[in-house]
Amino acid sequence: MPGSAITDQPPVEPRVQDDWPRTIAVALTGASGIQYGLRLLQCLIDAGVRVYLLISQAGQVVLKMEAGIKVSAQPAEAERFFSQRLGAAPGQLRVFGRQQWTAPVASGSHPPEAMVICPCTTGTLASLAAGLSQDLIQRAADVVLKERRTLILVLRETPFTAIHLENMLRLARAGAVIMPANPGFYYQPRTVDELIDFMVARVLDHLRVPQNLLPRWGEQPTNGN
Incomplete structure (x- = not known):
């Protein structure tokens, strides 16, 4: 897709701060569900986390x-x-x-604290399971795994084939967190935004980023139900 690719020229504008206490990489790939990734980005920024953002070509299309x-x-x-x-x-x-x-995410000498691929395609899943590093997203995820950092894959696909399930198992054994985009309904959501927040809250919990997007199990919901 000519003209749609994120090219390799680094940003040139000056940096005012470069000593953020936490750094998390977020990758947006071409699965449906880009709103999960956008909401996650907003929550991380609001929480004072530095974010390294990577976008696949298909991710640009879905955006x-x-x-x-x-x-x-x-x-x-x-x-x-x-x-x-x-x-x-x-x-x-x-x-x-x-x-x-x-x-920085391309080297084990400077890995982020964690990486989230949200949404994550089954193609990206397969590449990671095979240990490929054909682009920066794949290489960054490989670095996070080998450095024993947290890698969260928010898959958005249904149904899963045996190949998908085998790739998930392989990555889970390597240390990745497999977190399909399956929002819950026990807190009686009323809007699409609340369903999105359910998944983003689960991701934030695994990243140990404070959040109050939804009530915890056993707590009273805030929507009056």
Whole structure:
């Protein structure tokens, strides 16, 4: 898809802060459910976490289809767009190109604390299970696994084939957290946003990022039910 790829030129605007206490990588791939990833990004920024953002080519397509967001082909421009959209502080959000091998996430000497692929395609799942590093998303996930950091895969597909299930098992054994986008209904959600928040809350819990998106099991819901 000419003109749609995130290219390899690094952002050039000055950084005001580079000593964030926590850094988490987020990758958006081409599965349906991009709203999960967008909501996660917003919550991480609001929590004061530095975010390294990676977007696959198919992820760009889904951003436009499901959220009406057309991402620039230049990482610097995409970084400015998302920083403004999410209200990020200077230097809090960084966007890297898919072949930007000089990015921090490409090396085990500088891994993020955790990485979330949200949504995660079964194609990405297969590449990770095979140990491929054909782009920065795959390499970053491989680094997180080998460095024994937290890797969360928010799969959005149904039904699963035996191949999908075998790939999930292989990655779970390697240390990944397999978290399909299956929101619960016990708290009586009334809106799509509440269903999205259910999944994002579960991701944040596994990242140990404080959240109050929904009541805990056994607590009274806040919607009056």
